Amino acid sequence: METWSPGDSEALYRVGAWGGGFFGVNDRGRVVARCAGTDVELQEVIEGLRARGLETPVLLRFSDILDERLRELRDACDGAIRENEYRGRYRGVYPIKVNQQRHLVEEVSAVGRRLGFGLEVGSKPELLAALSLTSGADEQLIVCNGFKDQRYIELVMHAQRLGRTIVPVVENAAELDRILEASERFGARPTIGVRVKIGSAGTGRWKDSVGARSKFGLTTEELLGAVGLLRERGMLDCLQLLHCHVGSQVQDIRTIKDAIGELSQVYAELSRLGAPMGMIDVGGGLGVDYRGDQSDAESSMNYSLREFASDVVYRVGEVCTKAGVTHPAIITECGRAMVAYSSVLVFDVVGSTRRAEEAEERCSGVAAEANADDEPAPVRDLREALRMIGPGRLVECCHDAKKAIGDAVSGFRMGYLTLEQRGEAERLFWETMRRAREERDRLGLEGEELADLDEILADVYFANLSVFQSLPDSWAIGQVFPVMPIHRLDERPTRQAIFGDITCDSDGKLDRFAGEGGIRSTLPVHPLEGEAYRIGVFLVGAYQETLGDLHNLFGDAHAVHLRVVDGDWTIEQIVRGDTCGEVLGYLQHDSEQMLSTLSRDCERAVRLGRMSAAQAGGLVRDFERELGGYTYLEQRAGPEHDG
Numbered sequence: 001m002e003t004w005s006p007g008d009s010e011a012l013y014r015v016g017a018w019g020g021g022f023f024g025v026n027d028r029g030r031v032v033a034r035c036a037g038t039d040v041e042l043q044e045v046i047e048g049l050r051a052r053g054l055e056t057p058v059l060l061r062f063s064d065i066l067d068e069r070l071r072e073l074r075d076a077c078d079g080a081i082r083e084n085e086y087r088g089r090y091r092g093v094y095p096i097k098v099n100q101q102r103h104l105v106e107e108v109s110a111v112g113r114r115l116g117f118g119l120e121v122g123s124k125p126e127l128l129a130a131l132s133l134t135s136g137a138d139e140q141l142i143v144c145n146g147f148k149d150q151r152y153i154e155l156v157m158h159a160q161r162l163g164r165t166i167v168p169v170v171e172n173a174a175e176l177d178r179i180l181e182a183s184e185r186f187g188a189r190p191t192i193g194v195r196v197k198i199g200s201a202g203t204g205r206w207k208d209s210v211g212a213r214s215k216f217g218l219t220t221e222e223l224l225g226a227v228g229l230l231r232e233r234g235m236l237d238c239l240q241l242l243h244c245h246v247g248s249q250v251q252d253i254r255t256i257k258d259a260i261g262e263l264s265q266v267y268a269e270l271s272r273l274g275a276p277m278g279m280i281d282v283g284g285g286l287g288v289d290y291r292g293d294q295s296d297a298e299s300s301m302n303y304s305l306r307e308f309a310s311d312v313v314y315r316v317g318e319v320c321t322k323a324g325v326t327h328p329a330i331i332t333e334c335g336r337a338m339v340a341y342s343s344v345l346v347f348d349v350v351g352s353t354r355r356a357e358e359a360e361e362r363c364s365g366v367a368a369e370a371n372a373d374d375e376p377a378p379v380r381d382l383r384e385a386l387r388m389i390g391p392g393r394l395v396e397c398c399h400d401a402k403k404a405i406g407d408a409v410s411g412f413r414m415g416y417l418t419l420e421q422r423g424e425a426e427r428l429f430w431e432t433m434r435r436a437r438e439e440r441d442r443l444g445l446e447g448e449e450l451a452d453l454d455e456i457l458a459d460v461y462f463a464n465l466s467v468f469q470s471l472p473d474s475w476a477i478g479q480v481f482p483v484m485p486i487h488r489l490d491e492r493p494t495r496q497a498i499f500g501d502i503t504c505d506s507d508g509k510l511d512r513f514a515g516e517g518g519i520r521s522t523l524p525v526h527p528l529e530g531e532a533y534r535i536g537v538f539l540v541g542a543y544q545e546t547l548g549d550l551h552n553l554f555g556d557a558h559a560v561h562l563r564v565v566d567g568d569w570t571i572e573q574i575v576r577g578d579t580c581g582e583v584l585g586y587l588q589h590d591s592e593q594m595l596s597t598l599s600r601d602c603e604r605a606v607r608l609g610r611m612s613a614a615q616a617g618g619l620v621r622d623f624e625r626e627l628g629g630y631t632y633l634e635q636r637a638g639p640e641h642d643g
């Protein structure tokens with residue numbers, strides 16, 4: 001067999017295509033995160049965490065990658081400003097909703113201070129967090145989006161009194177009335193922004209963020225009404241920011257070009273109408289190429305960060321120059337592109353089913369036996385399909401087998417097949433698929449009809465994680481994330497697998513992977529051996545953590561913040577994942593009460609002679625320990641209490 005090198009793995013898993021320069025495979029065949037000039041081996045980190053008592057699944061957050069992404073965004077925008085001789089400046093804000101975890105937001109805010117980034121909030125709790133994060137940094141811009149009630153607006157007024165640079169953005173007509181009313185009460189002259197509904201067509205999953213039917217923003221008529229009202233109240237000078245958001249993960253750069261062109265025209269018109277303006281906020285939308293194929297397909301994008309920055313700056317500049325309007329400060333709210341790269345989820349594979357081998361083992365001898373007279377038709381058809389497998393009839397046999405297994409299941413449901421007959425049908429089906437794939441490979445055949453044999457026969461690797469908790473977008477919207485083993489990459493991966501998580505839900509799986517030429521239904525993996533087999537899911541820093549849910553009561557995974565100091569990785573922070581007691585508590589189960597109920601049951605069992613007092617004590621201690629334990633599968637066994 002030809003040799004296999006770490007470089008072959010890097011090419012197979014297309015690390016260069018999606019990694020943004022932050023990930024690679026080292027000579028030892030292990031994935032590294034490239035942090036501040038140092039390669040950090042993920043496997044070594046995981047082993048180090050295990051030594052500290054922290055099991056997978058674990059989320060690794062690389063502070064250096066986060067810092068670097070902020071710098072890249074800043075540099076791209078500053079570069080575009082220089083290239084286009086744009087006369088305004090760049091001021092990015094980080095939309096907290098993309099990942100609100102305190103340690104991450106603190107990092108963004110701290111680095112942001114140095115690089116001139118502010119924060120964007122969309123609710124009262126997010127605003128409260130932003131106020132705390134910007135303490136001592138009054139110059140850090142806070143953009144307030146989202147629906148606003150009186151209390152939200154009052155908080156904005158208080159923040160302004162504190163000295164913060166804060167802009168409430170009017171999302172609908174009623175909000176302006178509330179802002180004006182509160183301004184009067186507070187005797188304030190706030191800096192006000194308006195969000196407009198952009199007519200340019202959106203693309204991708206969040207395309208409805210723009211257009212007449214979008215939830216947010218003022219129509220042209222409402223905008224003119226707002227300008228009239230502000231003028232009437234002598235507050236038109238407060239109107240200084242124009243905002244739109246074209247939707248998250250914009251796949252096609254044309255969407256950005258069209259929307260920013262239109263937004264810039266609105267900006268110039270507001271200036272003509274007498275508003276001082278000064279800031280144009282182009283919202284988010286800058287994508288992340290999760291698939292790494294630089295296309296306009298979902299989970300990808302057909303443009304680079306540089307192109308995005310250049311298009312935004314050029315368009316705003318062009319329109320404003322033509323209209324004779326001073327170039328405004330350009331604000332972006334591109335949170336996904338800021339934080340996605342910095343987090344990697346690592347999980348262990350805890351077992352597998354190997355359909356192909358199991359089929360072979362179970363089917364020896366049953367292959368092409370003579371048909372029993374009383375055999376139901378679907379079973380007979382399956383036997384025939386298996387018997388006929390050979391060159392020239394492969395596709396036909398596969399079609400026949402798939403039809404017949406469907407008939408067998410229907411027949412069983414209606415009571416025409418016994419359980420044994422259904423079992424026989426399944427065995428014949430799997431053996432047909434296995435033999436068909438063998439023939440296909442032997443003959444070197446290709447084609448869609450035979451390609452799905454890999455998927456049908458793929459191993460299922462059981463993943464110690466909850467897709468619903470840690471990768472909700474994979475389940476909810478079919479988001480594709482880069483997935484690959486983090487070690488053994490100097491070894492050829494000889495198997496094809498999908499991943500099933502440990503929730504009791506058939507939807508809890510990963511079965512779409514970015515591959516050369518499009519989405520693949522299986523991932524090349526290594527056979528499971530004695531040692532732990534670890535898989536990384538990359539670019540998960542945006543949206544996944546707070547959108548996750550508690551399906552089956554699997555809670556937050558551990559999260560660990562890492563930073564390279566003097567050429568070595570160090571742990572900055574460990575945020576322990578939820579314990580069983582905590583997730584139960586979220587749903588109003590009281591651990592204390594549960595323990596006392598259990599103790600009562602134990603005493604009763606002791607009274608009835610079902611267990612000894614020592615066994616009862618052990619049970620209560622185990623129960624208590626589990627309440628404080630991780631919600632995921634743990635490799636360490638607990639002490640036995642069998643008094």
Ligand SMILES: Cc1ncc(COP(=O)(O)O)c(C=O)c1O
Nearest residue numbers: 245248284285286333334335336
């Ligand atoms: C108003 C607003 N700004 C910014 C963002 C973040 O955009 P992105 O996901 O492109 O970072 C969103 C998210 O959809 C948003 O609604």
